[in-house]
Amino acid sequence: MPPRDCERYDDFLLLIGDFGPFQKRLLFWMMPAAFLFAFTYFGQIFMILLPKNHWCKVSELQGLPENEQKNRGIPKKSDGSYENCFMYNIPYNSNKTNDANETRSKVPCNNGWIYDRKEVPYESIATEYDWVCDKEDFGTYSVVVYFVGCIVGCLCFGYITDHSGRLVALFLANACSMIGGCVSAVCKDFPCFAASRFVTGLAMNYCFVPIYILTLENVGMKYRTLVGNLALTFSFTLGACLLPWLAYAFSNWRHYAMVVAVPVVLMILTSLLAPESPRWTGE
Structure with a gap:
């Protein structure tokens, strides 16, 4: 009580x-x-x-399969993965191996990025406005x-x-x-x-x-x-x-x-x- x-x-x-x-x-x-x-x-x-897997958009290679775009236009890091912020200054446009890419210089992305939609299957503000590299x-x-x-x-x-x-x-x-x-x-x-x-x-x-x-x-x-x-x-x-x-x-x-x-x-x-x-x- x-x-x-x-x-x-x-x-x-x-x-x-x-x-x-x-x-x-x-x-x-x-x-x-x-x-x-x-x-x-x-x-x-x-x-x-933001998808971890993203790479530079290379205009000359648009329309090719994803792997071929990266193989011809994107440099590789020391661990074998593709660069996220750099591309080759001139895309490699033959069917030879990627070894020929080593003779070309790499430059920062200048035409936007491509994002792996398997990781993030929708548009986020980070992908819409490219919050990557110097904006990451x-x-x-x-x-x-x-x-x-x-x-x-x-x-x-x-x-x-x-x-x-x-x-x-x-x-x-x-x-x-x-x-x-x-x-x-x-x-x-x-x-x-x-x-x-x-x-x-x-x-x-x-x-x-x-x-x-x-x-x-x-x-x-x-x-x-x-x-x-x-x-x-x-x-x-x-x-x-x-x-x-x-x-x-x-x-x-x-x-x-x-x-x-x-x-x-x-x-x-x-x-x-x-x-x-x-x-x-x-x-």
Whole structure:
């Protein structure tokens, strides 16, 4: 039995029900939040994928089988693999062996690249804008910028969560996630993409943490482990597992970026419809 004075909020929960209709409704809100959390957290991975196997496009050899294009126009490294960033200055156009290529000089790629579509069977921003060779770190930089946004977002939305309410932070964070994701889909260069990923990164934790806090602080102690892990182990995992199949199905990173970003509107609506935590309003 709870203490008669019920000085703590947890004492009231024992009286009014620590896993009743109200808590189950909160769990209902939290499950899709965890699902979409995976979209915000992992979505960028499939936008910046780059096939390890790529080589210079040689205009004079277009139309030939892939192996013959590489054999005639692409130098080999010391380990026997083909160069990713260099081509021969003059393509070898006879049926002789590649040994004759050794008498020619190699030059940087000047007509774009060809990518192995068996490795990444769709267009990513890295393949569309040739983030290779001297630009090969652009994908890594975009991830760094994303996590810098996460640091800023944790500081800002953490303060908002404590001082303005869980739902205010949930609304603002998911607005950042949706806006940043939609802008990513229309970017045509690295600065634009990096800026959009920074905005998305602001939301990385707080697109989910406020509803997670709100739910757990209104559930009885004995149910918190079950409720907290149910959303993360089931919904979050399901969302993460779905992402590569979405990238494969839509076959274009722009379409995929929109598909990942737009459903976040559901969490914006949730922040407007879900009840604020009685624990916070009592602080």
